[in-house]
Amino acid sequence: MSTTIDTPTARPVTPLGILAKKLEAVVKEINQRTDLPVELVANLNQAWHLAAGLDPYLEEFTTPESAALTALAHKTSTEAWQQRFTEGTTVRPLEQEMLSGHVEGQTLKMFVHMAKAKRVLEIGMFTGYSALAMAEALPADGVLIACEVDAFAAKVAQAAFDQSVHGKKIRVQLGAALQTLNKLVEAGESFDLVFIDADKKEYITYFQTLLDTNLLAASGFICVDNTLLQGEVYLPVEQRTANGEAIAQFNRVVAADPRVEQVMLPIRDGMTLIRRVV
Template sequence: MKTAPGAARPVTPASILAARLDDLVARAAGTGLEDELRAARDLAVGFDPYVESMTSPESPDLTALARATAAFDWRDAAGALEQEMLSGHVEGRFLAMLAHATHARRVLEVGMFTGYSALALAEALPDDGSVVALEIDPEVAAFAREQFAGSAAGRRIDVRVGPAGETLAALAGDAFDLVFIDADKAGYVEYLETILTTGLLAPGGLVAVDNTLMQGQPWAGPDTVNGRAIADFNAAVAADPRVEQVVVPLRDGITLIRETERSGARPSSGAVR
């Protein structure tokens, strides 16, 4: 296994803003704007570290998984994979809090990567709880399974390998209390529609969707395929009368979605499409 030491690159609106302000401080030396820019930079740079320091610590198993993910050289992996895809400490605790608050027993994760969020959710479930985690890449799934094997809560995770659309169709009617979507952005609309119309979401269940602020691209650019996909998804959800939602500006954005009425097997007018 190759290693790739070094800090993760900025991939959230707050971290990107902090990096840009840091660059401006250096360029503004001697211009009279340096002090003002430094104050703005410090406000942005300190945001994520402060939030993390005030959040309950992650478990030793999650720490080990995060370190293993950071140490692996993803340049040799198939597809556009990188350590920054890991959910991480604060988001993991947020998801665990959702599991506790919803009294979830059955959790579905669409897009697992190396398994940090799956393990964080599994740790929050009761002994008879379970996480069904979907992953398209068999090598990444094998990496995650190795991490789960050495963890106390790993036995609660059932990894399913294959295209998410096909796996979701096979799971139709198998209801889950909490669903976490963190897969290919172009598939978000289809995944949510399947979840809402095939009985995958239990009555009173909650859907959490990751990366819905996508590095600020939906409102600030640049115009990218993923940025457009997220902008389209957000607009579709906002216009869907079957659901209500809130966008939480945590990390790269998490949208929480609940049904306002049971949608049945057929999409209604204004459905997410």
């Protein structure tokens, strides 16, 4: 069993988390009113409990994360990311909410097992939680290449990898993801599973690069994170951020590509699993 460690409360960054937070605010207000129909109040309270209770339930009944993953999650959640960016230690704004987390980490780990993957490519590593989770499922001779543009985040990740027996399976490639992908193509590399979780505006390019080259093995899978992007992809266009619009376009491109078939899963902030059919 993993050890529970108190960490700062993260802001909601998933459709379900945002929904639960908004319902909580509504419920607090209506519960102070005496002029509302009893049935309306009861229905709103039940809606809030349904939304707020789902994530904790998934956490409870998903196989616990390893001690190494618990420690890495704690390190990530307590790091002063805003200060690091302000002082120039990180090349871009980073935040604890970028961590994949327990349920998504175990999902990725299960995918590695199911695909019997021996070679994994991660595009966008952050502090290495998802990389380490997947490495735990790789065989002893398995390899995971993780692309990360931020040297400080990579340093945090490498420290965690060094503390795990599975860390030796991970090779960190520091630099812009597209540059790394081009180098891997030139080197003739191929992967059984690719996890995309980097610059949202580059998702389409990552996807097309994988399909247009041999980076994705013929029987390989692509797993893409944040494909619901806080619900922005199905909200009115005027409510989308630049990243929300980029993901909405990516989802349309994937759905229209005859070379693949895909399924979108409502895990955390949305995860799409893609396989090549042509």
